[in-house]
Amino acid sequence: MTRYTVVIPKSYLDKYTSQSNCFNIASHASLSNGESAWGGLCSESPKGGVTLDNAKQFPGNNWSVYFEFCMDQCKTTVDYTYAWEDLLDFQNGGDYNDLVLQADVIKSSSELKLTFLATARGAGFDHQFKIRIPKQGITGVFGKAGEPAPAYTTDGADYIITVFNSTLQALPPTTQQFYANTVSGSPCTPFAYQEVVLTIDNSFTYNPSRPYNPFITVFPSGQVGTGSSYDL
Numbered sequence: 001m002t003r004y005t006v007v008i009p010k011s012y013l014d015k016y017t018s019q020s021n022c023f024n025i026a027s028h029a030s031l032s033n034g035e036s037a038w039g040g041l042c043s044e045s046p047k048g049g050v051t052l053d054n055a056k057q058f059p060g061n062n063w064s065v066y067f068e069f070c071m072d073q074c075k076t077t078v079d080y081t082y083a084w085e086d087l088l089d090f091q092n093g094g095d096y097n098d099l100v101l102q103a104d105v106i107k108s109s110s111e112l113k114l115t116f117l118a119t120a121r122g123a124g125f126d127h128q129f130k131i132r133i134p135k136q137g138i139t140g141v142f143g144k145a146g147e148p149a150p151a152y153t154t155d156g157a158d159y160i161i162t163v164f165n166s167t168l169q170a171l172p173p174t175t176q177q178f179y180a181n182t183v184s185g186s187p188c189t190p191f192a193y194q195e196v197v198l199t200i201d202n203s204f205t206y207n208p209s210r211p212y213n214p215f216i217t218v219f220p221s222g223q224v225g226t227g228s229s230y231d232l
Helices: 010-017
Strands: 022-030 036-038 042-044 050-052 065-070 080-084 099-107 111-120 126-134 138-143 152-154 158-164 192-200 213-219
Touching: 010 022, 099 126, 099 213, 111 126, 111 158, 138 158, 158 192
Parallel strands: none
Antiparallel strands: 022 036, 022 065, 042 050, 080 099, 099 111, 111 192, 126 158, 126 213, 138 192, 152 158
């Protein structure tokens, strides 16, 4: 792998982006064998290849695509913190540490970038962490750069996206069975990070106070995919 860094002068951005917080970057490579290559948001197709995000291709005959970058991505922010108790009968400690996640949202005119950081897990059950979001105006679902798109389904009006397929695998236990980052004095498990990028058009409706509905699917058997389950 060869890396090459391009520095864009701030004066150039100030001149051409005006008051906008976001700008587009086109990426293209001419290869030594005479071929060309493009770079952009791709998702794996069912046949094992890749499909390019058509919404981000320049018109005409060319090999370039573009992606959008927003200056907000340079900031480290936490928009939301979600916490669950995972028992239906509420016969628990009430400390809401069965699953704790931090989340961030960056929206531009053509993308909604969602980041999730699983920080703690004090559950005896396994879970899947999912989000529900209206389909209207969403033109593509992608994972973080270089990784496949997350699994998702639809129930008609909404997309249901699985961000973490198993919280037990994402936050494995340390010295205490099942527990990660919840027991005083125990080693700290590295946080689990996941990113979802949604390409959108102008028909997408955005509510900054509730951009999506987060929930977990709980597996009382202790392992995702086995036995019965319920959503919280």
